[in-house]
Amino acid sequence: MLYAILCYHDEDTVGSWTREQDAAVIQKLSVVQDKLARQGRLGPVARLLPTTAATTLRKDNPPVVIDGPFAETKEQLLGFYIVDCNNLDEALAVAGDLGAANPGGAYEIRPVGLLNPGSLRT
Amino acid sequence: MTDAAWIDAALTSARPQAVGALLRYFRNLDTAEEAFQNACLRALKSWPQNGPPRDPAAWLIMVGRNAAIDEVRRNRKQEPLPEDELISDLGDAEDALAERLDGSHYRDDILRLLFICCHPGLPATQQIALALRIVSGLTVKQIARAFLVSEAAMEQRITRAKARVADASVPFETPGAVERTERLAAVAAMIYLIFNEGYSASGDTADIRAPLCEEAIRLARLLLRLFQGEPEIMGLTALLLLQHARAAARFDAGGAVILLDDQDRSRWNQKMIAEGLALIDKAMRHRRSGPYQVQAAIAALHARAERPEDTDWTQIELLYGALEIMQPSPVVTLNRAVAVSKVRGAGAALDMIEPLAPRLSNYFHFFGVRGAFLMQLGRNDEAREAFDRAIALANTSAEAAHIRMHLDRLMRDSRPCGSGISKK
Numbered sequence: 001m002l003y004a005i006l007c008y009h010d011e012d013t014v015g016s017w018t019r020e021q022d023a024a025v026i027q028k029l030s031v032v033q034d035k036l037a038r039q040g041r042l043g044p045v046a047r048l049l050p051t052t053a054a055t056t057l058r059k060d061n062p063p064v065v066i067d068g069p070f071a072e073t074k075e076q077l078l079g080f081y082i083v084d085c086n087n088l089d090e091a092l093a094v095a096g097d098l099g100a101a102n103p104g105g106a107y108e109i110r111p112v113g114l115l116n117p118g119s120l121r122t
Numbered sequence: 123m124t125d126a127a128w129i130d131a132a133l134t135s136a137r138p139q140a141v142g143a144l145l146r147y148f149r150n151l152d153t154a155e156e157a158f159q160n161a162c163l164r165a166l167k168s169w170p171q172n173g174p175p176r177d178p179a180a181w182l183i184m185v186g187r188n189a190a191i192d193e194v195r196r197n198r199k200q201e202p203l204p205e206d207e208l209i210s211d212l213g214d215a216e217d218a219l220a221e222r223l224d225g226s227h228y229r230d231d232i233l234r235l236l237f238i239c240c241h242p243g244l245p246a247t248q249q250i251a252l253a254l255r256i257v258s259g260l261t262v263k264q265i266a267r268a269f270l271v272s273e274a275a276m277e278q279r280i281t282r283a284k285a286r287v288a289d290a291s292v293p294f295e296t297p298g299a300v301e302r303t304e305r306l307a308a309v310a311a312m313i314y315l316i317f318n319e320g321y322s323a324s325g326d327t328a329d330i331r332a333p334l335c336e337e338a339i340r341l342a343r344l345l346l347r348l349f350q351g352e353p354e355i356m357g358l359t360a361l362l363l364l365q366h367a368r369a370a371a372r373f374d375a376g377g378a379v380i381l382l383d384d385q386d387r388s389r390w391n392q393k394m395i396a397e398g399l400a401l402i403d404k405a406m407r408h409r410r411s412g413p414y415q416v417q418a419a420i421a422a423l424h425a426r427a428e429r430p431e432d433t434d435w436t437q438i439e440l441l442y443g444a445l446e447i448m449q450p451s452p453v454v455t456l457n458r459a460v461a462v463s464k465v466r467g468a469g470a471a472l473d474m475i476e477p478l479a480p481r482l483s484n485y486f487h488f489f490g491v492r493g494a495f496l497m498q499l500g501r502n503d504e505a506r507e508a509f510d511r512a513i514a515l516a517n518t519s520a521e522a523a524h525i526r527m528h529l530d531r532l533m534r535d536s537r538p539c540g541s542g543i544s545k546k
Binding site for chain 2: 010012013015016017021049050051052053055065066067068087088089111113114
């Protein structure tokens with residue numbers, strides 16, 4: 001069984017870490033990640049850019065683009081995609097196509113700052 | 123992370139919201155700051171034992187307000203303070219308060235706090251010092267260090283600025299849309315000033331002043347989180363990130379300026395560049411251009427170029443042209459001329475800047491740029507003259523040293539050479 005582990009934290013707090021504090025956390029995490037990777041058990045790991053860089057597409061008819069992260073609490077996170085796009089417009093177009101195939105709810109589009117593809121063989 | 127480091131980070135990030143709300147309660151900056159200080163002291167005692175509260179800002183506002191009210195009561199009746207245990211369990215009260223603190227209120231609290239620092243009667247340096255003290259919570263010592271002045275002088279500057287601000291009446295009612303937009307523009311300009319104060323440092327002080335750039339970025343991000351749909355705030359944040367991304371490459375080991383063309387691009391901070399590019403990309407979708415967005419777009423074109431020769435100077439020239447229309451200024455024209463020199467040659471660029479001479483006769487960069495154009499055209503005597511003027515007008519030793527390097531080059535060979543001056 002594959003498990004997704006979703007990371008939550010207070011962005012203000014994480015954002016006010018110094019470079020050294022940030023690097024120290026990343027260093028400690030990489031020890032854990034490296035072990036999993038060597039065992040072939042690590043899937044993609046992504047560090048997202050701050051929510052200030054986020055855009056939300058509400059899959060209404062017609063779809064509505066809103067600046068900022070997904071903020072509703074009545075919907076739950078059900079999955080995610082990682083797609084390679086040249087810019088936000090392209091990413092929104094992809095989200096729009098997905099939304100047309102599966103209406104209702106919303107997509108939050110957030111640039112990925114760092115991606116480790118991991119070592120899973122699928 | 124240790125308890126102390128975690129608490130420190132939480133207090134720092136909660137500060138603008140907490141002080142902003144306390145200011146709304148007490149309508150007095152000193153009382154609000156004191157209340158916040160008190161709340162922090164109690165947090166340092168309570169949080170390691172009871173664990174961190176769910177909403178640190180709400181906790182601090184609540185405790186700060188109670189502490190200040192206690193103080194007023196104590197002064198009035200000389201009654202003893204309630205025991206700390208009585209306020210240590212805030213569970214229910216905290217929830218209730220957190221609910222009342224939803225978006226709308228604290229957004230204007232923080233904006234008001236920032237706006238108070240932008241009082242038009244305050245000189246720029248006092249606005250910056252005040253914002254760093256009140257909003258960011260830097261100590262007087264830290265601010266004095268960044269400004270390269272003594273602690274006593276900075277203390278005095280901040281005290282004077284506070285007195286000035288206290289006299290001015292900033293309304294505490296929720297601002298209307300027009301007023302909010304005006305406040306936002308003033309605050310954005312002040313954040314840019316803070317950044318420039320750090321960015322314009324010379325090589326020998328760049329490390330000391332870098333925290334000013336970092337603080338400006340933190341404030342810009344804060345503002346953007348509060349006003350998520352404002353393309354100019356996206357532009358401002360992108361601009362600061364894209365410029366600061368080059369920090370490690372801007373000076374050599376001896377502290378001399380390294381021009382954009384000569385910088386080691388592998389030392390640019392790719393994480394900041396990625397965030398800056400994402401933000402400008404997001405801003406452009408609004409089709410509501412503004413000076414910060416245009417400047418960020420120019421910085422983005424530099425950031426996107428893997429090598430200097432990959433730079434899209436044609437696009438940069440167009441963007442400077444747009445900026446000239448939005449904010450006509452001889453300095454913007456001078457910058458456009460640098461782009462023109464790359465696209466159409468130094469001759470065309472020189473023709474463009476000659477009419478600026480009367481207005482820029484005391485501007486270091488004018489003579490530096492003029493000298494570089496003349497040098498490219500092989501007019502070495504005139505170039506030398508321009509560089510001499512530039513040295514006389516240099517603001518920092520690094521600027522002077524940089525021009526001297528050009529002069530040395532002129533001395534060595536009198537042939538035209540293709541070095542350009544561009545934005546740092």
